[in-house]
Each structure stands twice: as structure tokens, then as C-alpha cells.
Amino acid sequence: MWRRRFAFVCSPLVSSPKSTLIHNQAPYWHEHAKAFTTGNVNSEEGISSKVKVPFITFVLGLGGPGSGKGTQCAKIVETFGFAHLSAGELLRKEMSSNSAKGVMIRDTIKEGKIVPSEVTVKLIQKAIESSNNNKFIIDGFPRSEENRITFEKIIGVEPELVIFFDCIEEEMVKRVLSRNQGRIDDNIETVKKRLEVFVTLSLPVLDYYSRKGKVRKIEANGTVEEIFEKVRPLFAAEKVSTK
Numbered sequence: 001m002w003r004r005r006f007a008f009v010c011s012p013l014v015s016s017p018k019s020t021l022i023h024n025q026a027p028y029w030h031e032h033a034k035a036f037t038t039g040n041v042n043s044e045e046g047i048s049s050k051v052k053v054p055f056i057t058f059v060l061g062l063g064g065p066g067s068g069k070g071t072q073c074a075k076i077v078e079t080f081g082f083a084h085l086s087a088g089e090l091l092r093k094e095m096s097s098n099s100a101k102g103v104m105i106r107d108t109i110k111e112g113k114i115v116p117s118e119v120t121v122k123l124i125q126k127a128i129e130s131s132n133n134n135k136f137i138i139d140g141f142p143r144s145e146e147n148r149i150t151f152e153k154i155i156g157v158e159p160e161l162v163i164f165f166d167c168i169e170e171e172m173v174k175r176v177l178s179r180n181q182g183r184i185d186d187n188i189e190t191v192k193k194r195l196e197v198f199v200t201l202s203l204p205v206l207d208y209y210s211r212k213g214k215v216r217k218i219e220a221n222g223t224v225e226e227i228f229e230k231v232r233p234l235f236a237a238e239k240v241s242t243k
């Protein structure tokens with residue numbers, strides 16, 4: 001499957017001079033590219049411009065819990081055909097096993113803390129590998145600078161676009177507490193901790209991408225439709241490929 005996908009993956013963005021592929025790192029895509037492309041790799045320069053890698057969009061968890069990341073990602077998927085990778089969902093699936101790792105994930109989520117980066121990145125990596133899509137919207141990740149650095153080291157790509165759902169705290173808390181999906185972290189104690197983690201660990205990620213000019217802030221207090229009408233133009237813009 002990986003071979004087949006690599007043969008068809010084609011993003012004008014990543015093969016342009018503006019490519020955000022991180023040369024000198026990129027071990028993950030680089031290794032696959034070497035294995036599955038037909039001689040376009042120049043080993044001295046890293047990945048050549050002809051090598052295709054998936055177009056990746058991150059939606060960061062910088063809007064905080066309940067800011068509407070999952071809801072808006074679902075609409076982006078429906079409208080623009082992205083594959084939705086929710087880091088939180090991947091972790092929740094993994095935690096349902098009673099393995100030591102599952103228990104560790106459960107305890108971490110319950111405390112509103114961040115699961116070790118390697119665990120989350122491996123789950124994301126597996127999800128990308130088993131997908132037939134070539135563009136991914138990653139919801140709620142990276143949660144910290146350490147997450148970001150680990151992702152870039154292992155996966156070897158940077159996001160084209162970072163959408164920040166900026167929602168007032170009162171509204172976020174209200175939404176989370178009425179979500180009613182049985183999540184172990186949807187209670188006031190954990191929400192307070194998650195908000196703290198958001199400010200101390202996730203905001204620096206937003207700062208990092210802001211300095212690179214990648215962040216688009218969406219005011220996320222209105223209705224789902226109102227918010228999506230602000231999201232839509234980001235994907236219609238020339239810069240973001242939805243092909």
C-alpha cells in the first residue's frame with residue numbers, strides 16, 4: 001500500500017521551491033522515498049524536488065479543549081477530502097487496551113497531561129501509513145514544543161498551515177461539560193488542568209509557527225457554520241492544495 005501511495009502522491013506544494021520538507025532531517029519520508037521512488041533522490045542533497053511527499057496540514061490543539069477542533073476538522077474532511085487524524089482519538093483507542101501502555105495513556109489523559117511524544121507520533125505515523133489519502137489534517141497535535149520536535153524528527157515534514165481556533169474560556173468549558181460522550185477528561189477538574197497545559201505547553205507551539213507565518217487565527221465563538229465559513233477560505237486560497 002505504501003508503495004502504491006507513494007507512486008500516486010502528488011502535491012504541487014511539496015515539490016515547489018517553497019517546500020516545507022525539512023532537509024537534513026526527514027528520515028521517515030526520506031527512507032520511504034528512497035525505497036519507493038524511481039531514482040529521483042539525490043543522496044547528497046536529501047530528497048530531490050521530484051520526490052512526492054504527502055501534503056500535511058496540522059490543526060493545532062491551541063484553541064484549547066472544546067474550541068471546536070474536532071467539529072471543524074470533520075467539516076474540512078467532508079468539504080475538502082482531507083484525512084482527519086485526531087491525536088486524542090488515536091490515544092483514546094490505544095488506551096482501551098489493558099496493556100501497560102494503555103493504562104499509562106488513560107492516567108495521563110485523566111490528569112489532562114501530555115502523553116510522551118514518541119507514543120503519539122508513532123500512532124500518527126501508523127495512521128498516515130495505513131491511509132490511502134495524501135493530505136492529512138492533524139487535530140490536536142502538536143501539544144508541546146517537544147511534540148513538535150519529535151514529529152518533525154520522525155516524520156520529517158512541517159505543516160503547510162496551522163489553524164488556531166481561538167475561543168473564549170467560558171465557552172470552551174461550557175462545550176466540554178455538555179459534550180456527553182463519556183470522555184474521562186470531560187469534567188471540571190481535568191478541564192482546568194487542560195487549560196493550564198494549553199497555556200504553558202501548547203501556546204509556545206503557536207508562537208513557533210506564528211514566527212514562520214503559518215498560523216491563521218479563527219475566532220471560534222460563533223455557531224459551527226459561522227466558524228466554518230471563516231475556515232473555508234483558508235483552503236480555497238492558492239497556497240493550500242486540496243487536490
Ligand SMILES: Nc1ncnc2c1ncn2[C@@H]1O[C@H](COP(=O)(O)OP(=O)(O)OP(=O)(O)O)[C@@H](O)[C@H]1O
Pocket residue numbers: 063064065066067068069070071072088140175176178179180220221222223224225227
Ligand atoms: N461552534 C460551536 N457551537 C456550539 N457547540 C459547539 C461548537 N463547536 C463544537 N461544539 C460542540 O462542543 C463540543 C466540543 O467540540 P469539539 O469536540 O469539536 O472540540 P475540541 O476542540 O475537539 O475539544 P477537545 O480538545 O476536548 O477534543 C462538542 O460537543 C461539539 O458538538
Ligand SMILES: O=c1ccn([C@@H]2O[C@H](COP(=O)(O)O)[C@@H](O)[C@H]2O)c(=O)[nH]1
Pocket residue numbers: 061065087088089091108109110112113114115116120139140141142143147185194
Ligand atoms: O497529541 C496529543 C493529543 C492529546 N493528548 C491527550 O489526550 C487528551 C485529549 O485530547 P483531545 O485532542 O482533546 O481529544 C489531551 O488532554 C491529552 O491528555 C496528548 O497527550 N497528546
Ligand SMILES: [Mg+2]
Pocket residue numbers: 069070086088140
Ligand atoms: Mg477534539
